[in-house]
Amino acid sequence: MTTTEVIRVVERRRKYQWPEAQLNFWLIVMCAAGATQVGVFGYFMHVQATMRQGVPWIFPYMIATGILTLLFLFIILVLISQRQLLPGIVVLGSFILFVLWLTGLIETSIQLYGPKGSVNSYCNAYTPSHGPSAATLAWLETQGICNDWKAVFAMLIVGAVFLLWMMVMAWQVNRDDFD
Numbered sequence: 001m002t003t004t005e006v007i008r009v010v011e012r013r014r015k016y017q018w019p020e021a022q023l024n025f026w027l028i029v030m031c032a033a034g035a036t037q038v039g040v041f042g043y044f045m046h047v048q049a050t051m052r053q054g055v056p057w058i059f060p061y062m063i064a065t066g067i068l069t070l071l072f073l074f075i076i077l078v079l080i081s082q083r084q085l086l087p088g089i090v091v092l093g094s095f096i097l098f099v100l101w102l103t104g105l106i107e108t109s110i111q112l113y114g115p116k117g118s119v120n121s122y123c124n125a126y127t128p129s130h131g132p133s134a135a136t137l138a139w140l141e142t143q144g145i146c147n148d149w150k151a152v153f154a155m156l157i158v159g160a161v162f163l164l165w166m167m168v169m170a171w172q173v174n175r176d177d178f179d
Contacts, residue, residue: 016087016173023080026166031073033159037066037104040152047145058107062152065100069159072097087174091167098163105156112149119149 041062048055072093079085112119123146126139 015083016085017176018080018085018173019169022169026162026169027073027076029162030069030159030166033155033162034066034069034073036152036155037062037159038070040148041066043148044145056111058104058111062104062108065097065104068100069097087170090170091174094163094166094170098160098167101156101160101163105153105160108149108153108156112153119146122146 041059045055045059045063048059075093076085076090079089110118123142126135126142129135129139
């Protein structure tokens with residue numbers, strides 16, 4: 001008489017409970033921040049090319065950082081849809097992006113508010129003018145570029161803070177600190 005022994009292997013996956021509202025809010029804000037970086041610095045590169053000027057390293061750097069951010073967000077969305085979003089992946093990706101965003105924030109602040117020849121020092125170079133004239137066009141264009149720089153600077157601050165927030169949130173999810 002022969003006996004057959006059946007060994008059952010049970011694989012148990014740990015389920016991580018992400019706070020949905022916070023995660024969705026984070027995704028929307030970071031998507032806006034990354035898209036702003038790509039759009040504004042892409043416009044700046046277009047302006048530089050139109051004026052036949054060299055392109056400062058910060059422009060393609062921030063475009064690449066914005067694209068990497070959007071790619072990271074897409075990967076997170078795919079992992080969420082498959083219910084496989086791991087805190088370790090989020091912490092690692094957020095840390096890498098935080099370093100990239102912080103570098104961009106520092107350089108942008110130097111370009112915007114630096115000691116000599118900063119962008120902000122040229123923001124009021126033209127006096128407001130009205131009517132169809134070259135002076136009005138110069139003032140409008142200057143104000144538009146200055147506002148773009150200020151918007152990018154603000155989004156860099158928001159993005160860096162939100163990346164820190166995501167690292168903390170992922171750490172809390174890993175420890176099951178959410179109720």
